[in-house]
Amino acid sequence: MRSLIDISELTTGEIEELIGVANDIIANPEKYSEKCRSKKLATLFFEPSTRTRLSFEAAMLELGGSVLGFSEAQSSSASKGESVADTAKVISCYADIIAMRHPKEGAPLVAARNASIPVINAGDGGHCHPTQTLADLLTIYREKGGFDNLTVGFCGDLKFGRTVHSLISALIRYKNVRFVLISPNELKLPGYVKDKLDKEGIEYTETDSLENSIADLDILYMTRVQKERFFNEE
Structure with a gap:
């Protein structure tokens, strides 16, 4: 094991x-x-x-x-x-x-x-959470029957949200997956995760409007603000 x-x-x-x-x-x-x-x-x-x-x-x-x-x-x-x-x-x-x-x-x-x-x-920390990702993948599988051809929206704290980072790392290995990244500018997805998306040729868009994005999504993944990881709350 x-x-x-x-x-x-x-x-x-x-x-x-x-x-x-x-x-x-x-x-x-x-x-x-x-x-x-x-x-x-x-x-x-x-x-x-x-x-x-x-x-x-x-x-x-x-x-x-x-x-x-x-x-x-x-x-x-x-x-x-x-x-x-x-x-x-x-x-x-x-x-x-x-x-x-x-x-x-x-x-x-x-x-x-x-x-x-x-x-x-x-x-x-703000790195990853693989077992939460396995639970999320199980939910997606039971609701959608698979992982290909999905548009997934991630909304909230994408900077420190370790569950977001892990789920993205899992989903990029499936076919025709697209991401919509919904957050305020201060909480955008970290550069190292976006570099991974670019390397794999994954399509993604960034926006601060859930209202304008939700109609395009197959899945919406909501995350709370991870205030405990803020270095500065200003």
Whole structure:
């Protein structure tokens, strides 16, 4: 079993296989109720979370496993100066897999390089959020039947919205996908993500008007303003 730090680490075939398994779990939950029996998930959340942390914990329990961990950095040895690398090494002795959220970009990658068990990135700063992307792809698949020939609108904080960055990275690998990027000028999609779109020849437009764009969309992806990542609120 390997770590999952960025959605780009999965091939389209692997993504579609995971979607198939997810659909089977939805249809036949009892078939999977003991799949993780005697396995332990460590949820290492250095940043506040409700939905992501509880989703991981609920999923592990539904699969017959158990959960340990912490929900804030202050309740861990990070508050005493322990590094992410050392935390990952220690937790490897207690659990079979780690789900980590951290405010610093790249922290889960550091953990994965030092842990002896797989690490799942549950969100790192404004960088990416691969498991949210898998959930989003499942929703799109169930609603649209696939990922080709879609016009997808992203609206809100596109600068710091890690779920946006991850979902774009996944969707650019499908045919005839087009993006409409809807945000105020201060919260536009980062240049490195637009460079990726340009490199892949993906069509996209930028606008600050949802009203003028919504009729052209197959999917609208809304994001909140990530105020906790602002360096300056002016």
